[in-house]
Amino acid sequence: MSEDIIAISGINPRQCMKCGKCSATCPAFEEMDIHPHQFASMVVEGRIDELLASESIWKCLSCFACVERCPRSVEPAKLIEAVRVSVLRERGGSFLSPDEIPAKLDPELPSQAIAAAFRKYRK
Amino acid sequence: MQRIGVFVCWCGSNIAATVDVDAVVEAVKNEPGVCHAQNYQYMCSEAGQGLIKNAIKEHNLTGIVVCSCSPRMHEATFRKTAEQAGLNPYMVEIANIREHCSWIHKDKKEATEKAVILARAAIAKVNLNTPLRPGESMVTKRALVIGGGIAGIQSALDIADAGYPVDIVEKSPTIGGKMAQLDKTFPTLDCAACILTPKMVEAAQHPNINIYSYSEVEAVTGFVGNFDVKIKKKARFVDEKKCTGCAVCTAKCPSRKGGNEFNCNLDNRGAIYIPFAQAVPNVACIDSTRCIHFKTGKCGICEKSCSAGAVNFDQKDEIIEQKYGAIVVATGFQISDVTKFDEFQYTKHPDVITSLELERIMNAAGPTKGTLLRMSNKEHPKDIVFIQCVGSRGNTCRDKTYCSKICCMYTAKHAMLIREKYPDVNVHVFYIDVRTPGKNFDEFYRRAVEQYNVDYIKGMVGKVWENEEGRLTVQGVDLLSNRRIMLDTDMVVLAAAIEPSEGVRNIATMLTASIDTNDFLTEAHPKLRPVESPTAGVFLSGVCQGPKDIPETVSQAGAAAVKVVGLLAKDKLVTSPCTANANELMCNGCSTCERVCPYGAIDYIDKEVNDHGKREVRRIARVNSALCHGCGACTVACPSGAMDLQGFSNRQIMAEVDAICK
Structure with a gap:
């Protein structure tokens, strides 16, 4: 499942150095249960079910501020988008x-x- | 026909675990010219070398092949072994069956096959080897140090103390470099100027040191022991010998609109200026781009006010030509550009500053006379936020990939100094990791946290903006508690990445010294030759080689000096005989080789040749063997096959290829 998210997003979450710049930048931070910086490590750890069930994937505005500012090219919005797409595909259409x-x-x-x-x- | 001995090394299990060394010995025994082959556990050991020496004598060998590690590791060792047994050292070839074979393969059968092929190629080459004799070159007993910061000063002092003359070339009007701009130094908090300026004075007064300030290296030719260097001494329009450094002119100069670089442009200086009070040399300098006299032909107040008559508007740039035996590069660093981080508002708000700017604000000789003030309204701040790793440790176009190494420590220093002097100011530090390897470094950082109550928050800042009260709001996140942080603050200090000085590429090109993707100069070996450039005679001192703090810089500067002294102590250097040579009957004088030669070693002469009885004068390439590095670029570029490299002739290379393809 982690492999799917990595393949869909085209992102290598292992590049993350856990600086938190994505969460620090995110305008929807307070609305989220799982914060942007957590996505990278959760994908690495294979905790995809938690991500699929999270509110955050519907709160992300896709404003791409985190993509713009991530110093490690992890670009969390793309990971979030990949999780969101996975949910939608799962629901069937x-x-x-x-x-x-x-x-x-x-x-x-x-x-x-x-x-x-x-x-x-x-x- | 050669009589060749082949010696296969196990390198313990490094080679023997992957390559069947017995099989290699058996396979090479029947190669043409081979009359002896054996293997041994450690060929580089004294016993191993003894085996080689005995075999050379016993079998009357004329050439040997050692199948072992890379020639970069032990070629010199085995050449010496051969020489001790009476063999010409250039009759030794190394087949690299470790780095090129055992270390990179897993399958023993395949690795063994490859080892045999590599051995066979080396044997084919030795069959065509001829004894070569190295040449000699003289050593000019004078060193050049490029850069007059703490690294260059220390290297120069150490070389000079050993008895050799040294010239320091510094591009700005004074030596001292970045350290002169610092207020205090970690982890002891001694004042930077108090420990640096005595060294600057010592360098200036040392009988063996000559300082070319406001000067730049223009051109470098030659080679180790014999560099010819052109130094441009830029016109400072002030006679260095007459100027007393009284600074009357600097106070009277009416052109005061331009920024003062020494204070990071936080205040202005005159067009005629002395960078700071303890400058060495303590001589004024006219910035002709700002001087009213140079713009309008009028003014001349400095000239009139100078009681020593030192101002000279007609001064011209001067070129100095000097010979050197060794060159130390100590070009240092600069602060990387933080303007591309628009989320931190550096260009928009004067209260967002870099750490170097804070150094100047904290310094008694700085723009605020050492009082901590907001640059926007000159008021005392209540809160200060430090942001770490700005432009370091990233992999995007905005970032450097490396850790700048010094920022964690200087930020702890700043935080502590502020809390000490102004206990009412709250200090917050946003960090990703706090990296404090070094003697008394972590203790220093813990003191900031435990005794000075500095608020360390793990997490990068997302953005900074000016709020309605005219203060700054910092939005971040505390990763440890997974909470959003919003802080109102008066100042934001960016710990900007450091990068090699701007001119370093140019200097590296002149010296044919290699640089890495970040423009740091490359060392000859990252562990065992850390202060030498791969280019012989060029040595590295300070941050030009990689980020480092003052104690490390001073250590490295001393190490580079020892290497220089070791070189200058020699009267003659041995030069490699593996240089290029043009076959005059085949050369058609086309200039292709001259164009590809990176060392300028090739020129052309008109020479009478006897081509099978026909005498005629032809234009023929000539190689200066003292300049030739034996890189072989000319041999592959030559369209007529006239260029050949001794020890690596075209015939030898083709024989190796044939042996591999057999």
């Missing part, structure tokens, strides 16, 4: 169907948001 997309297209809307909406939010 997307919340949007591709047929609904054309109607939702808006030149102001970044295509990334639509891709994210597939898995993240209910209609």
